Amino acid sequence: MVKFTKDTIIEALLFASVDPVAAGKLAQAAGLEEAEALASIDTLNAQYEREGRAFRIMEISGGYQFRTLPELSEYLKGLARQIAAHRLSHASLETLAIVAYRQPISRVEIEKIRGVSASGVLKTLLEKRLITVCGRAQVLGRPLLYGTTADFLRYFGLADLSHLPRESELQVILSEQEGRMVSQVEPGEEDNGGPTDQQTLL
Amino acid sequence: MVKFTKDTIIEALLFASVDPVAAGKLAQAAGLEEAEALASIDTLNAQYEREGRAFRIMEISGGYQFRTLPELSEYLKGLARQIAAHRLSHASLETLAIVAYRQPISRVEIEKIRGVSASGVLKTLLEKRLITVCGRAQVLGRPLLYGTTADFLRYFGLADLSHLPRESELQVILSEQEGRMVSQVEPGEEDNGGPTDQQTLL
């Protein structure tokens, strides 16, 4: 076999995969340590930046994935499958938000928060693979519990759940809106910066 | 919109498209002349060569498509094996679902439900330790009975079997599209149909 650099091997593995590839799998297939694989990803992204490439390697859903720069989307309409994708309804988004932050959660609990029936929305989200059944509550009737999936993270371009803003951060936004300040969180730590925040949710 | 070079746009288009793109279509999508698009492809390939990239734009069945260098295929096969090892074929998944819901169950009973031979699939599932022999039926021939294992629960992240939705719950959580076994009129469907029905009736 021809000799390739670590970087080239990592590049090939990720480029050939449409789905995000977990660092462990990636390293194993390349015959590298995980840290080496991650270092290669950094090197590659720096090169792409310098050379003006149309894509970057991004951390998505617990793995790594090539994606084009969002600024190019105008040119891709019609050819790329993702770009034209339909957006989720308000009801779906609200329900997903509740599931993401309160998982595992039952249908009844979701309905208590939204004040409306959730069964139709849950069906849609299950079929879109954005949520999954993940157990039963230990309460009367043992209702099914729902949680988010890997596809959920991929759909929203998230590395993991902790990249959603924390509820305490949202409290700040809310309070400011109401003309009040809650002091437990420092200003400037608002949701714009969310995705870099590494703290676990809840 | 940010200004990108022709090359970057061509690169993004070829990266994102599912099938090989014909030169004419590519040029049209990028708002270029065909000759310009072809020139861009040459420019890009020359850059990839110089920078030691793992991929090239290749001419495939009358169009252009990104492919990784064939010399790297050994690494790709390695990752493909890892991925395949973690996956279940559709036949396996269906058989596994039948075992999970109807256990303990014999091969003959599974075959009656699926309408095809199950021995190959059962062998695969036994090898993957997702099912196990758990007894013999008290009928003529005393056939082996199969059931799911602890590995099965771990694989699907379930605390125990009761955490799977019951058959009656499947009807509620999956809509007509996916689970056409729903026997009663769906709430949503009834809502739509309801008013007109009433009108004709009165």
Next chain:
Amino acid sequence: MEDYQVHLDFFEGPMDLLVYLIRKHEIDIYDIPIVLLAEQYLEYVARIENLNLEKAGDFLLMAATLLQIKSRMLLPRPEGSEEEWEDPRMELVEKIVEYMQFKEIADHMRRLEDLSSRQAERGFSEMELYAQEEGEDPGIDATVNELILAFSRVLIRQRTPEPVHRVRREKISAARRAAEIRELLGRKNRVLFSDLLSEGASRLFVVVTLVALLEMAKSGEIRVEQADIFSELWVLRHKLRKDLPALGAEEPEDVDEAEGPPLED
């Protein structure tokens, strides 16, 4: 005034409407003027027209809650125990705050969705080709979702020719239901309204039964009685016509002609 153009079905539900009103009137959620809010809310709910039963019910339930809080606010507070007084609005406020948070998160997720949808993934999967080489059926990452979807497909295939579908296609008409009720009354003379609905009644079945009863009451065939406001409804044969055989074998002439349009499908 243009505000009245805003339709109720524009809102996701009662919580959504409440939040809208709170923002519109710049209400401090920690000191909600409950009288104003309830009034405003009811103005919208009064215009329920095109909503389906379920959604309308959700809005009405919240209306009842608001009115209940309003009435509790009017009760005199126990003297000297201001500390112990529990604000009747508290529970609602907590719910509103919680809901507003999730709306905030949903907005944030909309932005993430927008950004993510503009980043194209690689269109063609070479890895899939290699995975296929590994096995003819490249298979899927099996999750609980895939498992239950696979099992529902099995159930679908099994049930395709089953009577379930014949039931669905069976025509429930008001005339047929009237005939059933008539037969029942022929035997019993009177029957509890709730008993007419007890057989696993779908909403459609309830509607058909109601329509049948209304028709029968209109034509004077039956009478509906109630001992007092909240007690059970009794359906009675209007006149115990002695000239008729007990089993109602003789049906009114218009039955066949009134076979009525089928309700299903």
